Structure formats: C-alpha cells, structure tokens
Amino acid sequence: MKKIILYSFCMLFSGIIVAQEEEPEVKKDTTRLTEVIVLSRRKLNNHRQEKTLSSIDDYLEKSNKVAMVKRGSYAWEPTLNNMNSERLNVTIDGMQIFGACTDKMDPITSYVDVSNLEKVSIGSGQNGTENGHCVGGGIDLQLSSSKFYQSGLKTNVDLGYETNGNYRVAGLDLEYSGNTFYMNADGIFRTSDNYDAGNNTEVLYSQFQKYNVSLQTGFKLSESHSIDANIIYDKATDVGYPALPMDVSLAEALITSVTHNYTNDSTFIKTLETKLYFNTITHIMDDSKRPDVPIRMDMPGWSDTFGFYSKAATTLKKHHLLFNINGYYNRSLAEMTMYPNDPNQPAMFMFTWPDIRTFYTGIFAKDIYVLSDKEQLSTSLRFGYQNNTIAEEVGLESLKIFYPNLEDSKNRFLTSLSSDYAYKKSHYDWSFGLGYGERAPSVSEGYGFFLFNSFDNYDYIGNPTLDNEKAVEINAKANYHKNGFHIGVEASYFYIMDYIIGDIDTTLSAMTIGATGVRVFKALSNASIFDVYLNSSYDLSKSFSVNGTIGYNYGRGSNGKSLPLIRPFTYLAEVNYKAKQFNAALQLQGNANQSNYSSFYGEDETPAYGVLNLNFGNVFYSKDTKFIVKYGIENLLDTNYSTFADWNNIPRQGRNFYVNMSLVLQ
Numbered sequence: 001m002k003k004i005i006l007y008s009f010c011m012l013f014s015g016i017i018v019a020q021e022e023e024p025e026v027k028k029d030t031t032r033l034t035e036v037i038v039l040s041r042r043k044l045n046n047h048r049q050e051k052t053l054s055s056i057d058d059y060l061e062k063s064n065k066v067a068m069v070k071r072g073s074y075a076w077e078p079t080l081n082n083m084n085s086e087r088l089n090v091t092i093d094g095m096q097i098f099g100a101c102t103d104k105m106d107p108i109t110s111y112v113d114v115s116n117l118e119k120v121s122i123g124s125g126q127n128g129t130e131n132g133h134c135v136g137g138g139i140d141l142q143l144s145s146s147k148f149y150q151s152g153l154k155t156n157v158d159l160g161y162e163t164n165g166n167y168r169v170a171g172l173d174l175e176y177s178g179n180t181f182y183m184n185a186d187g188i189f190r191t192s193d194n195y196d197a198g199n200n201t202e203v204l205y206s207q208f209q210k211y212n213v214s215l216q217t218g219f220k221l222s223e224s225h226s227i228d229a230n231i232i233y234d235k236a237t238d239v240g241y242p243a244l245p246m247d248v249s250l251a252e253a254l255i256t257s258v259t260h261n262y263t264n265d266s267t268f269i270k271t272l273e274t275k276l277y278f279n280t281i282t283h284i285m286d287d288s289k290r291p292d293v294p295i296r297m298d299m300p301g302w303s304d305t306f307g308f309y310s311k312a313a314t315t316l317k318k319h320h321l322l323f324n325i326n327g328y329y330n331r332s333l334a335e336m337t338m339y340p341n342d343p344n345q346p347a348m349f350m351f352t353w354p355d356i357r358t359f360y361t362g363i364f365a366k367d368i369y370v371l372s373d374k375e376q377l378s379t380s381l382r383f384g385y386q387n388n389t390i391a392e393e394v395g396l397e398s399l400k401i402f403y404p405n406l407e408d409s410k411n412r413f414l415t416s417l418s419s420d421y422a423y424k425k426s427h428y429d430w431s432f433g434l435g436y437g438e439r440a441p442s443v444s445e446g447y448g449f450f451l452f453n454s455f456d457n458y459d460y461i462g463n464p465t466l467d468n469e470k471a472v473e474i475n476a477k478a479n480y481h482k483n484g485f486h487i488g489v490e491a492s493y494f495y496i497m498d499y500i501i502g503d504i505d506t507t508l509s510a511m512t513i514g515a516t517g518v519r520v521f522k523a524l525s526n527a528s529i530f531d532v533y534l535n536s537s538y539d540l541s542k543s544f545s546v547n548g549t550i551g552y553n554y555g556r557g558s559n560g561k562s563l564p565l566i567r568p569f570t571y572l573a574e575v576n577y578k579a580k581q582f583n584a585a586l587q588l589q590g591n592a593n594q595s596n597y598s599s600f601y602g603e604d605e606t607p608a609y610g611v612l613n614l615n616f617g618n619v620f621y622s623k624d625t626k627f628i629v630k631y632g633i634e635n636l637l638d639t640n641y642s643t644f645a646d647w648n649n650i651p652r653q654g655r656n657f658y659v660n661m662s663l664v665l666q
Contacts, residue, residue, distance in 0.1 A: 050613075055114070056113065056114060065081050065137070070650060071242075073165065073192060073203075073206045075105060075109075078107060081529065084565065085107060086439075088134050088137060090109065092108065092279075094140060095257060095277045096131070096132060098303045099281065099283070100282060102334050102353060108141070111253040115188045117143060121138075122138070122140075125433075125471075130322075132360075135469060146183070156171070161658065164657075166192065168192070169189065171188035179220070182217065183217040185213075187211065190210045205247060211234075227261075235250070244454055247289060248286075249285075249288070250283070251281075253281045259274065271313045272311070275308060275310075282302055295513055304331045307329070322368075323366075328359075329357070332353050353395075353447060355390065355395060357390075359386070360386045364382040379418070383414070386412045386414060388409065390408045403464060418436070430477065431476065431477045433473075434472075438471075444460070444462060448461065455602045458510070470498060475493075476490070485537070490533050491531065492530070496526060496528070497525070497526050498526075499527035502601075503520060526558045527563060530553070531553040548573040550571045553568070563598060583616070589611055589613070591644065594606040611637075613634050614633045615630065615633075616632055632657075633658075
C-alpha cells in the first residue's frame with residue numbers, strides 16, 4: 001500500500017496525473033468559488049462520463065470537498081468540507097426539502113435521480129447560502145428543463161447492468177420542445193440484490209428497489225414571461241441497510257412546484273424567477289426481515305414542506321446584483337412503537353420527533369463588483385428569522401422531563417455574510433475569501449427523543465436550549481495553466497463556535513436494548529476544520545491526458561478530541577485516452593489509514609486502501625440516432641476495503657463488471 005501511495009505522489013508532481021474534477025465534467029468558476037457537476041442524461045454528447053446511469057451518490061463523490069457517508073448500497077449521505085447534513089443546506093432546484101428519517105436513511109439526494117437533473121451546484125461554506133443558512137456549504141440539485149428550443153420530439157432509452165449485486169437499471173425519457181410549449185416525461189427504475197465485497201463476501205441486507213418518475217412542462221406567455229410546472233414522484237421499497245439494525249420498507253416522496261420566469265434585458269430587473277412549491281415525504285423503518293432482534297420496532301416518519309422563493313437579478317454599471325427572498329413551513333413528525341417478545345406485555349409508544357413545526361423566512365443579496373478586466377470582488381449577505389414550535393403535547397411533556405422550563409415555541413435570528421476577491425490572468429488565477437455564518441440546530445439536535453446511533457452505540461436526546469452554531473471561515477485558491485498543463489491548490493479553514501455534538505450524560509439510562517448509554521446534544525466552545533487539495537492535469541497529446549488530486553483534512557474540537565468523519569489523506573490518479581468515438585481511462589484512487597480517528601465518538605482506525613478502475617466508452621451516430629455504450633470494471637483487483645465514511649466499517653463493493661447503453665432518437 002505504501003508503494004501505491006508513493007507511486008501516486010510521483011505521478012502527481014511529475015505532471016502525469018489528472019485533476020479529479022475532469023472526469024465527471026466538474027467545472028470550476030474561480031470567480032464565484034462554486035463547483036458545478038454536470039450529470040444530466042440529456043447531455044449525453046459527453047461520452048467520457050464513466051457511467052451514464054450512475055447514481056447521484058457516485059457523481060457527488062467525484063468532487064474534492066464532498067464525501068458520502070454509506071450505510072448501505074442506497075441513499076448515501078453527502079458531507080461537504082467534512083461536515084454532515086445538519087451543517088449543510090441541501091436543496092432541489094432552490095426548494096427546501098427535509099428528510100423524514102431520524103437515522104438519516106433518506107438524505108435529500110435520495111429523492112431525485114440523474115434523470116431529473118441537469119447539474120449540481122456546490123457552494124463551499126458561506127458561498128452556499130443563496131437558498132438558506134449553513135456552516136459547511138450548500139448543494140443545490142438543479143432540475144433539467146427542455147425550455148423552448150423548437151427541437152421537436154426526442155426520445156432517450158437507457159439500459160444498464162452490473163454483475164455485482166445483479167444490479168439492473170432502465171430508463172425512458174420523452175421530450176417535446178416547441179416555440180411556446182415544452183414537456184418532458186421521464187421514468188427510471190433501479191433494483192439490486194445483495195452486493196459482494198472483495199473476496200466474494202456477500203453483504204447481507206444491501207438490496208434495494210427504486211423507481212422515479214417526473215413530468216415537466218412549460219408555457220411561454222410572451223417573449224418575457226413563461227410558466228413552468230414540475231412534479232417528481234420517487235419511491236423506494238425493500239431497502240436494506242447492512243450497517244444499521246433496521247431496514248426500510250418504504251421511502252416515498254412527492255415533489256411539486258410552479259415557477260414564473262421573467263426575462264427582459266431592457267428593464268431594470270433583468271431576470272425574475274418566482275417559485276411556489278410543496279413536497280411531502282413518508283419514510284418507514286422496520287426490522288421485520290431481521291432474524292434476531294431484542295425487540296421488534298416500527299419507526300415511521302413524515303415531513304411536509306410548503307415554500308416559495310423569488311430571485312431577481314440586475315446590473316448597475318460594474319455591479320451584478322442578485323436578490324433572493326424565500327420562506328418555508330415544515331412539519332416533521334416521527335414515532336416509534338416497540339413490541340415486546342412477550343405478547344402479554346403492552347407495546348410501548350413514543351414520539352421521536354414530537355411534530356416540530358418550523359417556519360423560516362429570509363433575504364439574500366449578492367453583489368459581484370467588477371473592479372477591472374482581471375479583478376472582481378464578490379460580497380453576499382443573508383438574514384433570516386426562524387421559529388420552531390412543538391405541536392404534539394405528549395412530545396412536549398416528554399422533553400420537559402429533561403428541560404422543565406421548556407416552552408413550546410422558540411425564535412431564532414440567523415446571519416450570514418461573505419466576501420471574496422478574485423484575480424485572473426491568461427495563465428493563472430487566484431482568489432481569497434472570508435465568511436461568517438450561523439445555523440440553527442436541526443430537528444434531531446433540538447428536539448430528538450431517544451434516537452439510537454449505531455455508530456457509537458448511544459441513545460441521543462435533543463437540546464432545545466442550544467444556541468445557534470457559528471462559524472468563521474477563510475478560503476483560498478490558486479491555479480496555473482499553460483500549454484496543456486494545469487496545477488491548482490485550494491484550501492479552507494473553519495473555526496466553529498458553539499459546535500453542536502453529542503456529549504455523554506452518565507445520569508441517564510439508555511432506552512435501546514444493548515446501548516452503551518445516553519448522549520445529550522451540547523455545544524463545544526469551538527472546533528476547527530481544515531482541508532487542502534492539490535490538483536494537476538497534463539494533456540500529453542490531443543488523445544492522451546493524465547490527471548490527479550491529493551488532499552489532506554483535519555478536524556479537532558476544543559475538548560482535545562478529533563472530530564468524527566474527517567477524511568484522511570486521499571489520492572487519485574488517472575490516465576485518459578479520448579478519440580472521436582471511443583474513450584478509455586485507468587484510475588487509481590484511495591485513502592491513507594485514518595490515524596486521527598475519534599474513538600470517543602465511535603470511530604476506529606480505517607486501514608489504507610487503493611482501488612483500480614478501468615472504463616471504456618463508444619459513441620455511434622446515424623442520421624437521427626445516437627448510441628452510447630459505457631462499460632468497464634470497478635475495483636479491478638477485488639480489494640476488500642472500507643473507507644472512513646462507511647458506517648460501522650461496512651465493506652464497499654468488490655469487483656464489478658458493468659455496461660450502460662443509451663439510445664437517443666430525434
């Protein structure tokens with residue numbers, strides 16, 4: 001393993017490795033410090049994508065700053081800048097949507113598919129606050145739209161198969177675009193049996209089945225006005241979570257929106273986008289397929305969100321201005337019923353989320369000031385008001401056991417601001433940014449009631465008295481590129497005050513059978529998180545290129561303990577060949593051992609690993625047809641390994657042969 005890591009270092013500094021962002025079409029806008037991942041099936045002209053039918057989880061994991069916490073083979077939880085979902089603002093096309101699972105088995109990314117989306121915009125730190133408050137950053141899953149291209153009728157047919165887990169996927173997309181009307185109907189189905197880790201070791205309870213259908217339509221009312229309507233229905237059943245004590249019988253979402261768009265370059269407001277939306281989620285955990293459990297449990301959860309936003313953009317001389325007024329109302333309810341093995345004993349019922357009603361409204365403003373043709377200064381502000389109300393009286397009384405003076409309502413005010421300076425010339429560019437942001441505690445952190453965490457084996461209790469978490473951040477980036485060679489470095493540092501994390505309370509007894517004890521969400525006085533990445537690429541010829549990246553991450557709290565789920569040293573190296581109708585790539589990726597693990601928070605040392613992947617692609621054209629085939633081998637050497645982000649050290653997939661086929665008719 002040391003030889004593999006040394007080899008990757010040598011390749012990087014000799015200019016023979018590839019920037020990690022190149023493969024999945026990750027484009028960096030250094031002036032705005034954002035990252036855009038292009039992933040729509042409607043943009044299949046780029047046949048260099050590894051898999052045209054990859055899941056969103058696979059695409060997101062290509063980004064430097066994003067890691068995916070894996071509890072099974074389905075619905076991975078994204079982290080950004082080594083911060084989990086509580087510290088992020090994850091939206092779908094600017095819409096707020098909240099999972100209904102107390103165990104994070106349904107991250108927002110699990111309720112859409114690549115068939116719904118055109119791209120994913122990632123804003124690091126306070127650059128991710130356009131749609132809401134955050135500390136770690138924002139991830140916006142942006143819906144695709146045919147618009148009024150007058151391209152007539154198009155059809156996409158997709159089929160995929162993978163040997164590991166007998167994984168099958170099929171999709172169909174029908175698209176019509178005219179002068180004043182467009183419509184797109186899309187459906188995709190994914191199903192998998194248990195997958196095998198390295199050395200043909202079956203990972204039990206890793207199966208899943210999911211389908212996603214969507215309908216998008218639009219009408220042009222005039223040259224300046226148009227109306228869009230979107231509806232997405234996503235349903236997953238029989239989802240196994242091998243890293244957890246329970247599975248999921250149903251994860252279901254309905255996501256709807258209506259949008260008015262205004263565009264007119266001759267008026268003060270150049271563009272105005274106003275959206276009304278509603279989404280509802282039902283999530284049901286059960287352990288009926290587990291053979292031996294101490295006690296049977298049903299754990300359903302529901303989340304409903306109504307919301308709106310109105311985004312306006314204009315230009316005043318050298319100022320490019322963006323405003324966003326938004327708001328939402330969310331209802332989060334979860335409950336647990338425990339059935340004793342002795343039928344003569346009564347079942348026990350409690351609210352794990354006691355019907356929390358959250359109302360938020362805020363305003364965002366951003367000014368990109370062009371100082372010169374080489375320089376620009378970007379400044380953003382967000383102010384928000386949030387109210388949480390406990391609507392379930394039984395849940396309120398339960399929390400009063402721990403907080404006798406607790407009231408059923410709490411108001412919070414949130415602030416975010418950032419400023420970035422960028423300088424760009426023909427062969428190099430650099431940028432520097434500062435930011436300050438706040439976030440409110442999540443529903444679980446504030447109001448959760450005996451939530452079992454299998455990672456550290458503790459029950460968790462929320463704390464409604466927590467202050468807002470606050471963070472100061474510094475980020476910097478520099479790039480140099482000339483004659484096909486590119487090298488870049490980016491780094492960020494977060495100093496987080498009132499860092500929310502669970503702390504052991506020895507005076508309380510666990511409710512879950514077998515749990516070690518109880519943790520109550522409290523706040524460390526501060527915590528520090530740092531990351532730095534070095535990217536390099538070199539075009540050896542028109543056909544051959546080599547890229548790579550290495551990264552280092554660090555996180556520690558004021559209690560002197562390492563923070564959990566901090567990515568260790570990472571590396572990636574890749575060699576690409578690209579011709580007009582054929583491409584191939586050989587990739588080496590891996591992590592060093594996780595030496596700075598946090599045993600206090602349930603982590604253990606994750607060994608180093610390296611994985612080889614090989615992929616190919618062909619594209620064929622006829623008069624009105626495009627046919628794309630992607631095929632390859634993942635984990636070529638059948639390595640048995642786990643990453644730092646694999647819950648309870650669940651092993652990742654072993655050797656896997658795959659083929660994806662896409663047919664585009666127009």
